[in-house]
Amino acid sequence: MGKTKIKIDYKKCGPDGKMDPRECRKCLNVCDPAVFLMHPTLEEHPDPYNPEKWVVTPVWPDVCTSCGKCVSSCPVEAIKVSPGESLYKMRMHG
Ligand code: SF4
Ligand code: SF4
Numbered sequence: 729m730g731k732t733k734i735k736i737d738y739k740k741c742g743p744d745g746k747m748d749p750r751e752c753r754k755c756l757n758v759c760d761p762a763v764f765l766m767h768p769t770l771e772e773h774p775d776p777y778n779p780e781k782w783v784v785t786p787v788w789p790d791v792c793t794s795c796g797k798c799v800s801s802c803p804v805e806a807i808k809v810s811p812g813e814s815l816y817k818m819r820m821h822g
Contacts, residue, residue, distance in 0.1 A: 732794060733810040734763065734786035740806035743769065743781035747804045750782050755798040755807060761791040764798070790815045 741747040749766050756764050765788075769781040786792075794811035 730812045732789045732792045732812040732814045734789045734792060734798075735808045735810075736784055736786065737806040737808070738783060740804040741802070742783045745804070745806070747806070748782065749784045752803065754801040754803065755784060758797040758801045760795070760797075761788070761793060763788050763792050 736742075737745075739745050741749055741752070753766070756762075756766060763786050764784050766782060766784050769783055771781060792809065792811075792814050794809060794814070796809065798807050799805075799809055
């Protein structure tokens with residue numbers, strides 16, 4: 729079994745999508761182990777103190793419990809979780 733994989737469709741949520749993560753934040757709010765991080769993109773910014781382009785990144789998929797709350801709470805179906813090995817499962821099962 730591979731590791732848990734979490735993908736965000738940035739065409740749905742992100743600077744080019746219809747959803748701005750700063751106005752939603754649902755995945756960040758529902759995820760108990762705090763897998764996601766919201767941050768400005770690494771692209772050049774006209775003003776580094778007022779970055780315009782923000783995305784959500786699943787930076788810590790290893791702690792994902794595959795609860796599915798982020799998937800069901802995302803209003804634009806931008807999140808896909810492929811459950812696999814995670815620290816949570818290793819702790820529970822072995
Ligand atoms: S499936 Fe659950 S634990 Fe995993 S990223 Fe989504 S909300 Fe967090
Ligand atoms: S729940 Fe979906 S739309 Fe909302 S910030 Fe997370 S990925 Fe973006």
